[in-house]
Amino acid sequence: MPTFKLDEREIPFEPGDTVIRAAHRVGVDIPHYCWHPGLSVAANCRMCLVEVMPPPGRPAMMLDILTWDKAKGEYVPQRKPKLQPACQQAAADGMVVKSQTSEHVIKARSAVQELLLLNHPVDCPICDQAGECRLQDYWLQHQAKSKRMRDEPVHKPKGVVFGPNIVYDAERCIVCTRCVRVSEELAQDPVLSVRERGNLNEIVVSPGRQLDHAYTLMTEYVCPVGALTAVDFRFKARVWFLRSARTVCVGCATGCNSFTDYDPRSQKVARYRPRENLAVNKYWMCDDGMLDHARIHENRVLNGRVKGEETTRETAVQKAAELLRGKEGPKVGVVLSAEHSQEDNLAMLWLAREVLKTSLIFVSGRPEGVADNILRHSDKNPNSAGVAELVDVLPLRSFPDFEDAVAKGQLDTVVSLGSALPQPNSTAPSKVKTLIALAAHEGPWVQRAAVVLPASSWAESDGTFVNANGQAQVSEKAISPQGDSRPAWRLVSELGRALGVAPSWRKAQEIEAAVPKTARNSSSPPAPSAGANG
């Protein structure tokens, strides 16, 4: 394994790695702004400058500079070694690199930091990036002094609306061009570019266009400062009040890994952030996924309902048990949901087999949507593959089969899980005589149901989701169940108990252990590296 030395530590690297990438892999942080492991190298911020010692027997590349000599009171010529950007410097076997141990590097970092802050507006109190801002962290670590400029800083446009999701502040921008590269390389839509020169540099949207591709929130995510802000998250919460749960996006079958940032005091989810997983989503998430957190709080069913009237969960469970008593057999159907986790579906399957003794098992979910070859999958359900995996013996009937069975009058009683229909205009649920819906959101199932049991959303309990590639991923619980809702598997347990049959699982760990372990290939992503923005 070829290695190079960084500050007396041997760092192994793969052929083609740059110094910063090899260091990043082993967890050594070289301060940087414009480099991102998922994007091309721009080398414009110059923060990652390191001193590369010359090969043995060769002189170092020296630059002629002038330094201020305090004793003489004038500038005197001097020579200093040329520093190389670690993000561009290819690693070579036996190379000796100095980062923190070189006084030139320390001075360079302080100088770069000073220049970056030269025209920076005093926006920390109103800037969303505060608390996760590289300028703040690096100032304290590497500069810790005031700037020497006494003039008025350059003023640029603030609050420029780039598109429906993104607002740009040119004064805060350090023109690292991460956003430009994200648009070009990730979203394949080079709509952003840099205009003007020198200290008038700013990012602009191409004339006649808006920043409206499907990955605009990734520009906000990669921005190391508060120049790009998301309309969705602006002024909503201060990041140090937020806790992060490691979750999986439930917007489509790709199953991008995410962080759900929630405020533990108000138990509200503030935003999503992508979580690195090279096997699934690399470093990114699409806009639909990023904005999906709204569904955790909107249109929720938070109370039990009996015939449309709100009631307590206990009453609803009792009423549902009443309706189901004695109804086992051929006219009962159970609808699983590809929107819900393995645990929820496993519980429903148990209900079907052990309590209702039926083999009429259908699956429902959200309708198909837009796909691209970057991250988005056309199947907008996170767990279709998982449900298919669970129902191994019995045939898993699809939604058209359900409509069919209902039309033929084969189903009297149906217990359904989920809130959406693959065919939104279908009237099948209304044709069922007795419908008991376990749902988290308002929708067609809830409207037609005789009894509604309030289920929790994905953010309110641990859940396993199997994505389109067959990778089973666990999503952690973020907030407590809202209102009177409970995870669907717990509702099934209550329902079963009311009908006199208790399941073998009571607690979250027990039902998680019951989920089959097949297809668990992937997905423990590496520990988060230094820096919140990757």
Next chain:
Amino acid sequence: MAKHLIDLVTQKFPGAVIQSHSNHGDDTLVLEAASWHDVAQFLRDDPRCAMQMLVDLTAVDYPDRDPRFEVVVHLHSLTLGHRIRIKTRVGDPDGEVVRVASISDLWGSANWAEREAYDMFGVEFVGHPDLRRILMYPEFVGYPLRKDYPADKIQPLIAYREVENIEKLPPFGKDEGMSFGRQTHSYGQRSNEQESN
């Protein structure tokens, strides 16, 4: 500072010292729990150490470690002028079995300090003459300074304590109490009787 102390102990008790450091000028020894009492006694009695005073005894909770708790003792010799910190690690990750030998027979100050460590962390000091809570009331549930004890936890209401052999005086009856003031506040029945007088 006084590295010779670390060397003395390491020589005398070869298997007992897990780790040692002198960060910030404080000599520190991490000891095996089994040799806790012996090393402490050596430090008190040996004339080269002469630790007459146990300055402080406390515990620290590291929930990610196994053993979870660290009992930390600071010793001071007034005659020789040196100090040392000795620590030992005890307790399972759930905090259910946390036991270490008591050194209250060596220094009187350990008596109350161990009671406080018991009270706050649940560390049981084997051989302590009177291990009960000192800062919290006896009916308190839990060990407050543990990291898994939430700072805003509410304790259950306790019943009014029944204590034997202490006669409690009943509250003032109508015919007792102040001759002034109280009677001017009329509360229902009392005022009726007042009027009837």
Next chain:
Amino acid sequence: MEPLDQELDESEIELPTEPMLLNVGPAHPAMHGTVRCVMELSGESIQKVDVQVGYLHRGFEKMCERGTWTQIFPYVDRTNYVSPMLCNVGFALACEKMLGVTVPERCQWYRMALGELARMSDHLTCDGAMAMELGAFTPFLWMIKGRDMIWDLMEEETGARMTHSFGRVGGMAAPPTAGFKENARAVSEQILKIIEEVERLLLGNRIFLDRLENVGIISQEDALSLGWTGPCLRATGLPYDVRKASPYLKYDEVDFDVPVGSTSDCFDRFMVRIEEMKQSARIIEQCIARMPDSGPVNIDDPRIILPPKDEVYNTIEGTIQHFKIVMEGLKLPAGEVYAYTEGGNGEYGFYLVSDGSGTPWRVRIRPPCFYVTSGLERVITGRMMADVVPCFGSLNMIGGECDR
């Protein structure tokens, strides 16, 4: 019990034979606020006593783990609330030991002067209260008058009379006021006069001496074993003072003596404090003489000290500095440290454990009077009920420090 004027045969009188259980409860004038002594009395003599503390336990150590290092200053103030400046300085020194920094010279003299004033305030309160509990109300008022002068000076300097939270890691919250030196000198002189008057009043008083002399004696070995430090230990004859044994700030550059007792009784503890006040006045005089009139009070390190407000409002660097220190907290390097100073009651130490973030992992306050109060049992067992008053008073148990 039968009335004594009746003709009774001795064998007919039944006297109780069990000791009486007396609860000298937490709300009791002699219990200095919040200590409960459950005593077994045989007549007036105390056979056994169970000293129960903890009535003022406020969970400081737990609360320290929820904020930043700077937010601990109000908590330590409220431990020994009669000499809060000594507590502030002690904690600031502990953090600075962990960071490995030293404050500028002006700050060191300032801290010393304020600290000694706080020590005088502590001893004035203790001795005054002790005298009052024995019935001598006038010296109490005189000493409180002296204490009030100190508190007025503190108000001038810090903005608050008692719990001023004035210390900061790396300096003080504000520089000394223009009139500090004059005021401190004046206050110190006044207090010396008050002490002289009190001595004249009390030290010739037969009742006072009879109640204090040879009462509440504890041996030096016992005191050492119990972890006693400060005036109570010095009254046993051992001249251990942290300021002399391990000098901090500029205590090695000032002249002062360490008063020591001989009999280790309540009277010695009372007198050690009186003499210490006189020594404190000496120290204050020297500090005022040597403190520079200009120069920085706070250390010049942006990782520790908040920037001046106009920089915060007008420059990005000032904003960032302020932001990082306030929001994330001052970052002490990961590790542990034990740092101690001479508090009002003895060795006031801090055992700090940091995990490298701005939130403390463990803050252990080593309370000198916790250990001193554990010796109360030893001191009053065997003595009479009335002796509890001077004994307990002479130990100077401050509830805030004992219980935290």
